[in-house]
Every structure is written in structure tokens, then in C-alpha cells.
Amino acid sequence: MKDNIYHLIEKYLAGTITPAEEAQLMAWYQDHNQTDVEWPSENADEEEQVRLRMLLRMNQQINTPVTRSGTTRRLWYLSAAASVLLIVGFATYFYYTQIHRSTRPAVIARDVKDIGPGGNKAILTLANGDKVVLEEAKNGLISQQGNTSVNKTGSGSLLYNKEAGSTAASIVYNTLSTPYGGQYQMTLQDGTKVWLNAGSSLRFPASFPGNERNVILTGEAYFEVAKDNARPFFVTVNAGSGAPMTVRVLGTHFNINAYPDEQHNIVTLLEGAVKVGCGQANALLAPGKEAILNRTSGKINIKDGDTEGAVAWKNGYFLFENEKIESIMRQISRWYDVEVSYQGDVSGKAIGGSLSRSKNVSEVLNMLELTGTVHFKINGRRITVMP
Structure with missing residues (x-):
């Protein structure tokens, strides 16, 4: 079997x-999607070269203009195979480049601070307006x-607890803000868990x-809302020039x-049900x-969601x-706090x-460069993207 796969790789x-x-060959890759691939070679360097060469060739085929007739399934197939290579190959790529860095040119100049x-x-x-820098707080x-x-x-998260036996108090508002290069998790007073992205x-x-639970979001967050049939939970989000999205x-x-710098607001449902509204537009999600x-x-447009991709961050x-x-x-700009x-x-x-x-960031850019799609240059905290 190994000899046959190796022969197919060489022909590819x-x-x-x-x-x-x-x-x-593509079926062989799909069969190994969930486990480490046993590459048909005993030489680690040769295995890595096969990975990279196949990745680049697949990328060329994926991005080659084709007619629609009879090609949709083929393009999806190649894309899936290339994604497997990206996932299972990059770990080995880093091991390889750390050992052989002197023989492999780096994408990012080494004299630039990573x-x-x-x-x-x-x-x-x-x-009251006081600000607490949470990574510095005890x-x-x-x-x-x-x-x-x-x-x-x-564990480095925030926890809001209502004091036992306390009487109702006037509503006071807090704001949790993550900078570029930051993320944070918190538990609201009702038990709802929130993860804030950068x-x-x-x-x-x-x-x-009161009878409702209301919060206002800017940016991205993942919610696990505590169930309370008597008090619905509302998230209000800016929707651009029009009415806010709820x-x-x-x-x-x-x-x-x-x-705000994205063209769309996207709500992806993993469990339960939510109602999304904006002005006269409303949609119920499953x-x-x-x-x-x-x-x-x-x-508002409803479609099948990529739940794994939505919460990957x-x-x-x-x-x-x-x-x-x-x-x-x-x-990348948000997570690494860089200008692009x-x-x-x-x-x-x-x-x-x-x-x-x-x-x-240099390692991430190195991986993206391996696709042969783009190239990068770093100068301080500025990343320049080039064809």
C-alpha cells in the first residue's frame, strides 16, 4: 500500500x-483526516518535502480558473485535501524548520523582533468610571x-455574584473591554458565561x-446563556447606519x-434557539x-452555519x-495587535x-506563505501583504 501511495504522490x-x-490519492487523504498521516517514506526530511510540494500543487489547482460544469465537486475535493495538508503538515513543518532553519530561508527577516x-x-x-486593568489585578x-x-x-476570569440576602438595588452598569491582542472570559450575575474576542x-x-436581561456588544463574543424562562436575555449590537441588531x-x-469593520454581523447558533431582529427584518434560528x-x-440571510469555525477563536x-x-x-490584526x-x-x-x-505571528505568516497565495513583510508592528 505504501509503495502504491508513494507512486501516486510522485505522479501527482x-x-x-x-x-x-x-x-x-484524495480518498487516502480523506481516510486519514482524523489521525496522523503515516507518510510512505522513512526519511523525515523527504516526508516534509512531499507535504509541502503537494500542498503547493493542490493550492495551484484550487486557484486555477475553471468552468462551472462538472467542476464544483472536484474543487471542493481538492480544497478538502489541501486543508488536511494544512492541518496535519504544519506541525511537522515547524519541527523541520526549527532544526534546519539555516538551510531553509525564513519568510520573516530574523533581525525583526517577532x-x-x-x-x-x-x-x-x-x-463610577474607574478602570481596572485585569491582567494586573490580583x-x-x-x-x-x-x-x-x-x-x-x-483561572483569570471575572465572576459576578449577588450577595446573599441583599435587597434590590439600583441598576449600575459595567463595561468589559478587550484590546487588540486580548481576550477574556466572564460570568454574569445570572450565571451566563461570556467569552470576549480581541x-x-x-x-x-x-x-x-428586572424582567429582562440586557447587554450591549461591540465586536465578537460567545455566549452560554443561563436559562430563565421568566427573563429573556437580549444582546444589542450596532448594525451600521441602520437600526441596531437584537x-x-x-x-x-x-x-x-x-x-464594525466587517460588512456583515453574523450570529451562529450552536444550541437552543434565538431570534435575530433588525428593524423590520426578523429571523428565528435553529x-x-x-x-x-x-x-x-x-x-438578514439564513444559511447553514460553520459552528466549528465560528467558535475556533x-x-x-x-x-x-x-x-x-x-x-x-x-x-490576525486583532489578535496580534498589528497594522496591516x-x-x-x-x-x-x-x-x-x-x-x-x-x-x-511570523510562524503564522510562514504557514500562510506555504500556500503560494501571498507573501508578507514585517516592519515593527506593520505587516505588508504582497502577491
Whole structure:
């Protein structure tokens, strides 16, 4: 079997593989999608070269213009195979480049200070305007907000607790803000858990004494809303020039991506049910669906959602599925707190794959360069993207 697969790989790289043989090779990749691939070679260096060469060739085929007739399935097939290579090959790529860095040219000049990934960073603005830099705050009680205590836990998250036996108090609002290069997790007074992505903010009451639970989001957050049939939970989001977008839930898990620099607000439902509204437009989501709000027109479109991709940031990685390079770089800009500029035309270029958010930016850019789609240059905290 190994000899046959190796023979197919060589034919694929040489461009002499038949359609039937190519289907066999792609099926072999799909069969190994969930486990480490046993490469048909005993030499680690040779295995890595095979990975990289196949990745680049697949990328060339994926991005080759073709007619629509009879090609949709083939393009999807190649894209899936290339994504497998991106996922299973990059770990070995790093091992290889760390050992052989002197023989392999680096994408990023080594005299430029590398930029590390983001981390748990946020600022909590209290009702009186005081600001608490949470990564510098000690664990334990941070503040008393009305009848609610605000605590920083040992795991580096915020916890709001209503004091036992306390009477109703006037509503006071706090705001949790993450900078570029930051993310944070908190538990609201009602037990709802919220994860904030980089460059985001959540305004919320320290406690929820009324018949509704209302918060205001800018940017991106993942919610696990505590169930309370008597008190619906509302998330209000800016929707551009029109009316704000509202998401109404009772108890459910969902992600909202509503960055001001994106063309769309996207609500992806993982569990339960949510109602999304904006002006006269309304939509009810079922699990696995997502609502896409056009920030210009105010129209809402419902489609099958990519639930794994929607929460990839929360789980520590980027997940791109034929995603435009401009969208990818906006995500990188937020997480690494870098400025992005473009030199030359990269519009229409797309990349698929999974990348860890724990890597330095140079490593991430090296991986993206391996697709042969784009190239990068770093100068301080500015990344220039080139064809």
C-alpha cells in the first residue's frame, strides 16, 4: 500500500496522474483526516518535502480558473485535501524548520523582533468610571457594584455574584473591554458565561433585577446563556447606519461576530434557539444555522452555519475555509495587535486551513506563505501583504 501511495504522490507532483489515480490519492487523504498521516517514506526530511510540494500543487489547482460544469465537486475535493495538508503538515513543518532553519530561508527577516500572540487582557470599567486593568489585578474581590461582588478567579476570569440576602438595588452598569491582542472570559450575575474576542466590549448591568436581561456588544463574543424562562436575555449590537441588531434568547449557546469593520454581523447558533431582529427584518434560528445581517441593507440571510469555525477563536485556533486574505488579515490584526497594509493586488485570493492562535505571528505568516497565495513583510508592528 505504501509503495502504491508513494507512486501516486510522485505522479501527482509530476502532473501525470490519471483521474482515477487522483481520486484514489484524495480518498487516502480523506481516510486519514482524523489521525496522523503515516507518510510512505522513512526519511523525515523527504516526508516534509512531499507535504509541502503537494500542498503547493493542490493550492495551484484550487486557484486555477475553471468552468462551472462538472467542476464544483472536484474543487471542493481538492480544497478538502489541501486543508488536511494544512492541518496535519504544519506541525511537522515547524519541527523541520526549527532544526534546519539555516538551510531553509525564513519568510520573516530574523533581525525583526517577532510578535507574540494575544492573551488574557481586558479592562473593566466600573459604574463610577474607574478602570481596572485585569491582567494586573490580583485574584479575589475587585469591587462591590451595588449588591453584587466582582471577583477575579484563579483561572483569570471575572465572576459576578449577588450577595446573599441583599435587597434590590439600583441598576449600575459595567463595561468589559478587550484590546487588540486580548481576550477574556466572564460570568454574569445570572450565571451566563461570556467569552470576549480581541477588540471587543460588553456593557452589562452588575445584576439583573428586572424582567429582562440586557447587554450591549461591540465586536465578537460567545455566549452560554443561563436559562430563565421568566427573563429573556437580549444582546444589542450596532448594525451600521441602520437600526441596531437584537438577539433574543432564553437559554442557549451562540456566537456573535459584529466587528464594525466587517460588512456583515453574523450570529451562529450552536444550541437552543434565538431570534435575530433588525428593524423590520426578523429571523428565528435553529441549531447549526447562522443569521447574516448585511450592515448596509439591513437584510438578514439564513444559511447553514460553520459552528466549528465560528467558535475556533474561543478554542485557540484560526479556521479558514476558502477565506479571503483580507478577512484573514483582519483576524490576525486583532489578535496580534498589528497594522496591516497591502502592496499589490491580493483581492480574490483565498486560503483554507487551521492555524494555532498560540504561535508567534511570523510562524503564522510562514504557514500562510506555504500556500503560494501571498507573501508578507514585517516592519515593527506593520505587516505588508504582497502577491
